[in-house]
Amino acid sequence: MPRSWTQAALCAALLTLTAACADTTPAPVIAAPPAAPPAAPPASPSVDPSRALPIFFEAWSALLDESAEVALREAAERAKQSPRVPILVVGFADPQGSREANVLLSRLRARLVADELIANGIPARRIRLLYRGATPGSESLESRRVEVRVDRGQR
Secondary structure (H helix, E strand, O other), rough: HHHHHHHHHHHHHHHHHHHHHHOOOOOOOOOOOOOOOOOOOOOOEEOOOOOOEEOOOOOOOOOOHHHHHHHHHHHHHHHHHOOOOOOOEEEEEOOOOHHHHHHHHHHHHHHHHHHHHHHHHOOOOEEEEEEEOOOOOOOOOOEEEEEEEEOOOOO
């Protein structure tokens, strides 16, 4: 997909997220059992944390700034050094907004980073996407990130 199409799709998704989060009209109350909170993702012993490279985002944004593009090029170069090792791309968001909006935003960020890795020469078949939604208790820049990891646990 051409970069201009990706950016157009990104803008449309962000407008949808913004509209969803801006709606302050209370929803009607319907008696239903409370939903269980999502389980914390288990730690993965197959991921080498020393090989993770974070890509940071501004609040409620999935746009790649210049520093993110530099980090993505570095991540692509690292990935090219181990051409048979799968790449894990994990998206996160801060806890502001609804759970659904944060899951969508973390998914959008991860997809955008994966698309940029592909544009930088990494085969799509090597990339596995995960998106975690909100990072509990953290509203800092570190919670608004995508991590690019070399996943040594898979062959």
